[in-house]
Amino acid sequence: MSRFDALPLSPFTRLNKLLEGVTPGASPIHMHLGEPQHPVPPFVGEILAKHIADFGRYPPIIGPEHLRKAIAAWLGRRYRLGSAVDPDRHILPLVGTREGLFSAAFATVPEDKQGKKPAVLIPNPFYQCYAAAALSAGAEPIYVNATRETNFLPDFAALPRDTLARTAAVYMCSPSNPEGAAAKEETWRRLFELADEFDFTVLADECYTEIYADTPPAGALAARHRMHGDFSRLLSFHSLSKRSNLPGLRSGFVTGDAALIARLREFRNVAGPQLPLPIAAVSTAAWSDEAHVEENRALYAAKFDLAKSRIGNRFGFRVPDGGFFLWLDVGDGVEAATKLWREGGVRVLPGSYLARDTAEGNPGKSFIRVALVNDFATTSEALDRFARVL
Numbered sequence: 001m002s003r004f005d006a007l008p009l010s011p012f013t014r015l016n017k018l019l020e021g022v023t024p025g026a027s028p029i030h031m032h033l034g035e036p037q038h039p040v041p042p043f044v045g046e047i048l049a050k051h052i053a054d055f056g057r058y059p060p061i062i063g064p065e066h067l068r069k070a071i072a073a074w075l076g077r078r079y080r081l082g083s084a085v086d087p088d089r090h091i092l093p094l095v096g097t098r099e100g101l102f103s104a105a106f107a108t109v110p111e112d113k114q115g116k117k118p119a120v121l122i123p124n125p126f127y128q129c130y131a132a133a134a135l136s137a138g139a140e141p142i143y144v145n146a147t148r149e150t151n152f153l154p155d156f157a158a159l160p161r162d163t164l165a166r167t168a169a170v171y172m173c174s175p176s177n178p179e180g181a182a183a184k185e186e187t188w189r190r191l192f193e194l195a196d197e198f199d200f201t202v203l204a205d206e207c208y209t210e211i212y213a214d215t216p217p218a219g220a221l222a223a224r225h226r227m228h229g230d231f232s233r234l235l236s237f238h239s240l241s242k243r244s245n246l247p248g249l250r251s252g253f254v255t256g257d258a259a260l261i262a263r264l265r266e267f268r269n270v271a272g273p274q275l276p277l278p279i280a281a282v283s284t285a286a287w288s289d290e291a292h293v294e295e296n297r298a299l300y301a302a303k304f305d306l307a308k309s310r311i312g313n314r315f316g317f318r319v320p321d322g323g324f325f326l327w328l329d330v331g332d333g334v335e336a337a338t339k340l341w342r343e344g345g346v347r348v349l350p351g352s353y354l355a356r357d358t359a360e361g362n363p364g365k366s367f368i369r370v371a372l373v374n375d376f377a378t379t380s381e382a383l384d385r386f387a388r389v390l
Ligand SMILES: Cc1ncc(COP(=O)(O)O)c(C=O)c1O
Pocket: 034, 095, 096, 097, 098, 099, 127, 173, 176, 177, 205, 207, 238, 239, 240, 241, 247, 250, 251, 252
């Protein structure tokens, strides 16, 4: 038996099983996957072509200096941190955030904490990688429900003190997948107060932070810096997948606590993947340009306006603080997903597949997650079918 035998099948495998044999009622529209479909930025091809010979070299784990500098400059602009982020000490490029979110558990979970099995706190519902990471690193994952009552973010402070005392790391996703709730600076601050009191690391998954309607979500990095003058106890993860419509580029980074970054770098130096140099060149350009990101945001904003006008106040509709998902309270998520596919050909994900059962029930049970990643016309067609079917 392996450590991760306790993991359920992936949400997408479960969805395939659910809809196996169900004939779609119209030409299929896929809204179950959070895969951005907007155009790839125009500069990608040219830069890639220019650096093609660099595929002939092994890349260093820390990435080229130009990339780390571009990322540090972006963080400085985005979070008004000036030059507080040191490209050499505070940044490590990643092959997409997923592998970093996974390997971070190995760098932060000890064999035991105060003689007890270490715990890793995970929001519920959540991005499934967190549980795989916690279990593989030998920790006990503890699922903390995020519900309407908690503003769709987990309330870690409400946990028993003995649980917090054996907590080694906390995954916090903001803006959250699937609910689209963004932590305010005060929320980050309270989480760091807990981290200081109970000696754990905050693993801040902020890969949706550039997709928002009006207000840029607060960042963990800036919150920690304003509170403490450094980035201690923090690893924050960012990605080009959503910001730049480059999910296939596989490019992100982790920033934060210099000592943790150093430990993660050493671990990944022997066990992790390196970012290919041509990909790093494209990434430098993508972190240095905001025009394509603004265009991207505008495309999402138009689709959320459309969804608002079509769905109105049904299903607890909210325009998310960030990200590109609708999190709709449809009564029974599995039933609604099946009906939407059978009668409308629209494929969405039951919320319960993204969450774990807890003593208080499954917080995703009555929801579906709908990814607004298609073009405007397709989204419009899908919303028409929604109105007809649900
Ligand atoms: C919450 C969350 N975190 C991390 C990722 C991983 O993104 P990537 O590895 O493409 O950066 C995703 C992808 O969908 C996600 O939804």
